[in-house]
Amino acid sequence: MLFLPIISLLLPKLFMKLTPRKHYLLTVVLLLIYSIVMIYALAYPPNPNRIIETWLLTLLLQRFCPRLWYGLMWLSTIIILLYHPTAALYGRPSFGIVASLLSTTVSEASEYIGAISWRTYLATLLLASVPLFVVRLSRNLAVPRWRGYWGFLLVFILVLMTAQTARKGYTSGGFALRAQPIEFLADAYLQPRAYFAELAKLKADLAKPDNWQISSNHQIYRNYVLIIGESMRADYMHLYGFKYTNTPFLDKHANIVMDNMLSAGPNTPISLLHGLTLSHGKPFSIQNNVITLAKKAGMDTAWLSNQGALGQYDTSISTIAHQANHVTFLKTTGYDFGERSFDHQLVAPLKKVLAQPLTTSQSRLIVLHIMGSHPNPCDRLPQPPHLYVENNNSNCYIDSIRQTDSLLGQIYATLQSSGQPFSMLYFSDHGLSHDKNTYEKNSIVRSASILRHNDHFYQNYHVPLVVINSDQSGQSRNKAQRSGLELLDGIAQWLGIRTPQLPYSEQFFSTVDSTQLQVLDFNQRLQSVNQLQSDPLPANLR
Numbered sequence: 001m002l003f004l005p006i007i008s009l010l011l012p013k014l015f016m017k018l019t020p021r022k023h024y025l026l027t028v029v030l031l032l033i034y035s036i037v038m039i040y041a042l043a044y045p046p047n048p049n050r051i052i053e054t055w056l057l058t059l060l061l062q063r064f065c066p067r068l069w070y071g072l073m074w075l076s077t078i079i080i081l082l083y084h085p086t087a088a089l090y091g092r093p094s095f096g097i098v099a100s101l102l103s104t105t106v107s108e109a110s111e112y113i114g115a116i117s118w119r120t121y122l123a124t125l126l127l128a129s130v131p132l133f134v135v136r137l138s139r140n141l142a143v144p145r146w147r148g149y150w151g152f153l154l155v156f157i158l159v160l161m162t163a164q165t166a167r168k169g170y171t172s173g174g175f176a177l178r179a180q181p182i183e184f185l186a187d188a189y190l191q192p193r194a195y196f197a198e199l200a201k202l203k204a205d206l207a208k209p210d211n212w213q214i215s216s217n218h219q220i221y222r223n224y225v226l227i228i229g230e231s232m233r234a235d236y237m238h239l240y241g242f243k244y245t246n247t248p249f250l251d252k253h254a255n256i257v258m259d260n261m262l263s264a265g266p267n268t269p270i271s272l273l274h275g276l277t278l279s280h281g282k283p284f285s286i287q288n289n290v291i292t293l294a295k296k297a298g299m300d301t302a303w304l305s306n307q308g309a310l311g312q313y314d315t316s317i318s319t320i321a322h323q324a325n326h327v328t329f330l331k332t333t334g335y336d337f338g339e340r341s342f343d344h345q346l347v348a349p350l351k352k353v354l355a356q357p358l359t360t361s362q363s364r365l366i367v368l369h370i371m372g373s374h375p376n377p378c379d380r381l382p383q384p385p386h387l388y389v390e391n392n393n394s395n396c397y398i399d400s401i402r403q404t405d406s407l408l409g410q411i412y413a414t415l416q417s418s419g420q421p422f423s424m425l426y427f428s429d430h431g432l433s434h435d436k437n438t439y440e441k442n443s444i445v446r447s448a449s450i451l452r453h454n455d456h457f458y459q460n461y462h463v464p465l466v467v468i469n470s471d472q473s474g475q476s477r478n479k480a481q482r483s484g485l486e487l488l489d490g491i492a493q494w495l496g497i498r499t500p501q502l503p504y505s506e507q508f509f510s511t512v513d514s515t516q517l518q519v520l521d522f523n524q525r526l527q528s529v530n531q532l533q534s535d536p537l538p539a540n541l542r
Helices: 004-015 020-041 048-064 066-090 095-102 106-115 118-137 148-167 182-206 248-253 268-275 290-296 315-321 343-354 392-418 484-495
Strands: 223-229 256-262 285-289 300-305 326-329 364-369 422-428 433-439 446-452 462-469 476-483 518-520 526-528
Touching: 020 048, 020 066, 020 118, 048 066, 048 148, 066 118, 066 182, 095 182, 182 315, 223 392, 223 484, 248 392, 248 462, 268 315, 268 484, 268 518, 285 290, 285 315, 290 300, 290 315, 290 364, 290 484, 300 315, 300 343, 315 326, 315 364, 326 343, 343 364, 343 392, 392 422, 392 446, 422 484, 462 484, 476 484, 484 518
Parallel strands: 223 364, 223 422, 256 476, 300 326, 300 364
Antiparallel strands: 256 462, 422 462, 433 446, 518 526
């Protein structure tokens, strides 16, 4: 690319020697290269659909709207010049970038500019020259006439791919056409709008008062620590029968193990909003949640999180978090923005909370919301995974569970060192299922099997729930079936809080199965657990 200026001067003369047909075919290839360059320059995932959609759009515009095509090429150059330095550091336009931009000071802006290397600026100039290079080589191009059905076919393919994207929900609240730079411009408009909408929602939800009615209240322990895991399906844990020993701490220290716990929903927002608020499968009451319940009972509360603080998937949970007395977020915007943070970094703020004084009769609830095994599990690990099988996604997932088990051990040791009686309750918000022969995240490489969200399989909902008490030894396993729609009832019983609004609290840890066991699908509709299909472990992991 260093020779682009020279090539752009020489190639037009060489093109004059080509036949019009060969000249056009070469331009078609150059437009494909332009499509790849645009996606790379703006830091969008280079999946095949995005490349093809960008390519088809440029082909159609060049053939039927040449003036608009020229304008698009010049606009592409301007966008790359303005945005590629940011893309190189932070990625595509996102909720997190908008939040950071709106909270950036002058000194932080100067630090940001200084953090960009000269190589990035050089790359920006080279990438920005590609659209102009294509325009230069397309001068005097004799575009062959297309028969009508060719144009119709390309338009049909483009519309079909866009409709497929919208149908699968890849762009909830976003833009379905993934052709550059159209998608970039849509994101540049939609992301700020989404940011202000989420901010307004957070403020409105925080203003709602709770209406808990406490009938009795008695805490046995000084510190109650609720650890919310992420994307951990139970059958990948040694504690639940997995072949590899990836839960050594829980194997030894778990006192109560719920063998048949099911999450309320198939993803974090649905599962936690219905599991940690007054819901029971009906529209949830955001103000009546686990934090306001504990505060109503006179407990001190803290929420420590490695998840996002603000974003499409984070704001509602953040609303619950911000009602605690002590709040710490390792990420100030979305869960996937900025530098990676790891769950073990929550141990330091945990120690600070434990050092805070309490009254003689007061107990404390501390919630730790971790990233756990969230897809992509390889992003959760600070080092490469052990080699269990050939599938790297599976290897990372197994080791992410081992990492969570290690974190639970660190939390246990920290609580022990405080010298105060404590109880830990760990559960995962939902499980995952195997997506066969599909693309790795942000990649054009196919994988035989990737663990992803779904709402069709039992394993999307089968999650661990364990209790560890400082004054208890031995392990009991409870085989009663429980739905996460009753989770807050169980937490209330664990905390020693009774309220008529949570009628199932007394039976949560009993050995009697729940009646009419149901969970929520992606559309927050109730479905019977008996209707779910099975997604067993791969043969090489059984």
